[in-house]
Amino acid sequence: MINASNSAKPAPTPSQEDPELLAQFEQRISDGILIEPGDWMPEAYRMGMLAMAEHHANSEIIGALPEGEWITRAPSLRRKLALTAKVQDEVGHGQMLYRVSQELGKSRDDMLRDLVTGKTKYHNCFNYPAPTWADIAMIQWLIDGAAIMNQKTLADGAYGPYVRTMNRINMEEAFHFKSGEDMVLTLMSGTKSQKKMTQAAFDRWWPVTLMFFGPADKPNAESRPPMRWRMKIEKNDSLRQRFVNRFAPAAQDLGLKINIVTKDDQGNVTSTTPDEAIMLDEESGNWTFTQPDWDEFWRVIRGNGPCNDHRLSLRRFSYEQGGWVRKAVGSGTISTPPAA
Amino acid sequence: MESMLSNPLAVRILSHADDKLMLGHVQSDWTGLGPILEEDIASSAMAQDDLSHALTLYQYLGDRYDLDPDVIAFERSAENYFCCDLVTQSDEFDWAGSVVKRWLMATYMLIVIADLSKADDDSDLGARCDRILPEQELQVLHLQRWIIRLSNAGDEARERMQLALDRIAPLAGMVVEMPGHGPSPQESCLIRREEIFREWTAGLHETIKQAGLNATFSLPEQTQLGGRRSRHADHFKEQLVEMTEVRRVDPGASW
Numbered sequence: 104m105i106n107a108s109n110s111a112k113p114a115p116t117p118s119q120e121d122p123e124l125l126a127q128f129e130q131r132i133s134d135g136i137l138i139e140p141g142d143w144m145p146e147a148y149r150m151g152m153l154a155m156a157e158h159h160a161n162s163e164i165i166g167a168l169p170e171g172e173w174i175t176r177a178p179s180l181r182r183k184l185a186l187t188a189k190v191q192d193e194v195g196h197g198q199m200l201y202r203v204s205q206e207l208g209k210s211r212d213d214m215l216r217d218l219v220t221g222k223t224k225y226h227n228c229f230n231y232p233a234p235t236w237a238d239i240a241m242i243q244w245l246i247d248g249a250a251i252m253n254q255k256t257l258a259d260g261a262y263g264p265y266v267r268t269m270n271r272i273n274m275e276e277a278f279h280f281k282s283g284e285d286m287v288l289t290l291m292s293g294t295k296s297q298k299k300m301t302q303a304a305f306d307r308w309w310p311v312t313l314m315f316f317g318p319a320d321k322p323n324a325e326s327r328p329p330m331r332w333r334m335k336i337e338k339n340d341s342l343r344q345r346f347v348n349r350f351a352p353a354a355q356d357l358g359l360k361i362n363i364v365t366k367d368d369q370g371n372v373t374s375t376t377p378d379e380a381i382m383l384d385e386e387s388g389n390w391t392f393t394q395p396d397w398d399e400f401w402r403v404i405r406g407n408g409p410c411n412d413h414r415l416s417l418r419r420f421s422y423e424q425g426g427w428v429r430k431a432v433g434s435g436t437i438s439t440p441p442a443a
Numbered sequence: 444m445e446s447m448l449s450n451p452l453a454v455r456i457l458s459h460a461d462d463k464l465m466l467g468h469v470q471s472d473w474t475g476l477g478p479i480l481e482e483d484i485a486s487s488a489m490a491q492d493d494l495s496h497a498l499t500l501y502q503y504l505g506d507r508y509d510l511d512p513d514v515i516a517f518e519r520s521a522e523n524y525f526c527c528d529l530v531t532q533s534d535e536f537d538w539a540g541s542v543v544k545r546w547l548m549a550t551y552m553l554i555v556i557a558d559l560s561k562a563d564d565d566s567d568l569g570a571r572c573d574r575i576l577p578e579q580e581l582q583v584l585h586l587q588r589w590i591i592r593l594s595n596a597g598d599e600a601r602e603r604m605q606l607a608l609d610r611i612a613p614l615a616g617m618v619v620e621m622p623g624h625g626p627s628p629q630e631s632c633l634i635r636r637e638e639i640f641r642e643w644t645a646g647l648h649e650t651i652k653q654a655g656l657n658a659t660f661s662l663p664e665q666t667q668l669g670g671r672r673s674r675h676a677d678h679f680k681e682q683l684v685e686m687t688e689v690r691r692v693d694p695g696a697s698w
Contacts, residue, residue, distance in 0.1 A: 167475030174471045178689035178698035179513045180464075180498045183471070184491055190474045191487035198480040236689045236698070294696045417476070424536050425478025427603060431596035432479065 117328065120145045132333055137263035140206045148332055152262050153207040155334060160200035161218045162226035165414055167193040169233040170242060178236065185282050186239065192275045199271065203264045212429070219419040227400065228311050230408030232370045237290055237297075237304035243283025245305075245312040249346050251276045253316065256342070261333035291357045298358070305359045306372050310395040312350075316343040318397055344389055351381055351390045363393050370409035447508040447515075448523055451623060456568075457515075458622035458671055459555060460500035461526035464516055466548055467493035468686060469534060470541070478538050485585065489545070492578045496556075499571050506567075517687050521680050522673040525622035529614045531670065531679045539600075539607035542593065546586035546650070547611065551618055551643050553579045558639070587650050594654035601655070608651075608658045616640070616663040622671040637662065 117125060124143050131138065138144055171190045177183035201211050217223040228246055233239060251273060258269035290301040317339040321327070329335040354361060362375040380393045402408065447453045470490035477483025501512035530548060534541040556579055560572030594604045619640045621632055644660045651658050668674045689698065 164475065164480070171472075171475040174474060175468060175685050176688045178517075180494060180501070180516055182698060183467075184494050184498070187467075187471045187474055187487060187491050187494065191484055191491070194475055194477075194480060194483050194487070198484065201480070236692075289697060292697075294693050296693050297696055300692070420536070421476040421478075425538060427599055428478035428482075428538050428593070431593055431600035 115146045117145055117147055120147075129332070132261045137266060138261050139263045147328060148334070149207055151329060151332075151334055152265065153204055153209060156200050156204040156207065156265055157209065157214055157223060158225065160197045160204055160214065161223060162229065163193050163197035163200060165218075165225040165229045165418060167197070168414055168417055169229060169231075169410075170239055173233065173236065173239045176236070182286075189243065189279050189282060192279065196268075196272045196275070199268045203268055206264060215422055219415065219422045221406070221415060224404070225414075226315075227404050227408070228315050229414055230403050230411045231307065231311050232409050235300050235304055237287075237301040238307065240283055240286035240290055240301065241304045241308040243279050244287045245283075245308050245350065246315065247276055247279040247283055248350060249312050249315040249342075251280055252342055252346055252349075256336040259333075259336050287357060291359070302359060303372065305354065306362050306364050306375055307366075307370065309354075309361060310364060310399075312346065313343060313392070313395040314397075314400045316340075316346065318400065347390045347392050348388075351392065352383075355381075361392070366399070368409065444508070444510060444515075444519070444523075447504055447510065448624070451625065453504055453507070454525060454623040456500055456504060456559070458525035458527075459552070459559070460497045460504070460516075461524050462530050462548065462552065463493045463497035463500065465526045465530040465682070466545065467491070467497060468682070469530065469532070470545065473534070473536075473541065476536070486541075486545075489582050489585070492582065496575045496578070499575060503568055503571050517690055521675055521683055522624075524675065524679070524683075525671050525673070526675075526679075527614075527618045527620065528670045528676060529611065529618055531676060531682060532611075532614070533678065537603075537607065539593065539603040540611065542586060542589050543604065543607040543611050545582070546590050547615055547647065548618070549579065549582040549586055550646055551639075553583050554639055554643055590650055590656075591654045594656050604654070605656050608656055612658040612660055615644075615660045617667070617669040617671070619643070619662065620667075620669050620671040624673060633665070 125145060128138070128142075128144060128148075131142075138148075167190045170186060170193075174183060174186050174190065177186050201214060204214060205211055214223070218225065233242060254269050254273050254276065258266055258273060260266050260269070287301065290297045319340050320338045324330050324335075324338055330338075351361060361378045361381045363378045364372045365374045367373050378393045380391050383390050403411070447457070467490045470486060470493065473483065474487040474490065475483065477486055497516065498512060501515045504510065504515055505512045529544060532540075532544065534544070553576070556572050556575050560569050560576060562568050562572075590604065593600045595601070619636050621636060640660075640662050647658070647660065670676075670679070
């Protein structure tokens, strides 16, 4: 999640900070004391936390789009209500995270403008298509399941407002996950065409979810600021392994096959072969698996994914259409209470 | 289904449920795309209110006629929906139009749901409507404030609000059209229709005055037929196709 850069101004490196203040700051973190907005913090920490919270906020409001497109087609009143509430939650998470970011020194409007102009990024997984109802089930089951795993570790971080926001978000994400699990279970207990639709959606989203945690960390990740300052708690590969350990057997229990897939430029699966690597290694207790296509990951993150343009242009359209309302209620700046 | 569709009270309840369904359906399309995050969240909550109110009324009818509420909501042919033309209008992502339309409908629904809640001989219906009313009152309050706030927030906002009202006000009269396929409504129903229209528009004019806007609402002739008499605009059929897209993939399947 920490891959956004928000400012052209170079931050002072930790070695340029006051050594005594820096030592006190690092001692507080190692003592498990939360850092609050009014506390002294290295500039690199403030900017890193801002980049992380802003990227997370961007991901929440962009992440609302693929699922939002299915609200009008939800197949029952209860599913329609649940999906609307779920997407609303994601927007609410965005709102909470923008408030955390605002306290770190960047205005809401600057963040929204940087998002729609492509200056800042959002999570890569939302640049993929969701062509069927089963894709919505997979987003809620796999992507939200992965998000909970990641965010539970982030709730063990050091920055108070972000930690408290993660705790609130995780409670709601647990509902989303349960809803997704129920949808997948319903589909896989259903008719032949429902099962076929669900397997196709699983083929699309399994590799995307493996990429969700990001590529392998650098070898000395623990000693670098994001982990040393508890902005990031667990390595990407470790989270990915925990995800596979949890979801590979769950998918198989539901009757889903884990495949290696090839895709075209639009994100459509063009071929599938069973992932022969999927098995439980009794010695380590881990499930082995085939890594996703990391070349695809970098292509998509550079803006060449199937839905990058669509997602961003819809968000830009919404930002432009709503400009007169924001201007009317607050001259372009929105007055909000302080972060959690 | 046929016995429900031939009962005047059931059709009246169905018309309110269909209004709620379509209000929630169109408004839910804004979820994630509202002009301000806080209002995106609030308007999504109102869309959920509308959808759950629709469910409450469909459940009432489902219990009476032994029908699944989802079948009532999604498996009628277009001519058996009795929603008014105003609620099926697309907002075209015009926030002013969305606020004006929702305010008109919320104010109207508060009157008719309160009316239904007083049904002396049906405590079940009354209890269900009583649960809807507090949320309906909140919607009216929220939307009234937006109408007044935006209309007093500078030239551009006022102009947009007035344009939206100019576009939507002519459709308002059809909201009180008597629903159903049957013969011309009885005299007592027409008198009640005029009472509701007067009560409704009197409340609207109070807010319009505070907002500094202008609007004229008129009751259409009985000969004018709209959505409540099954004369839906073409786009309503497209909305129904969209709304039932997943159900039609595998009819009868559980989703």
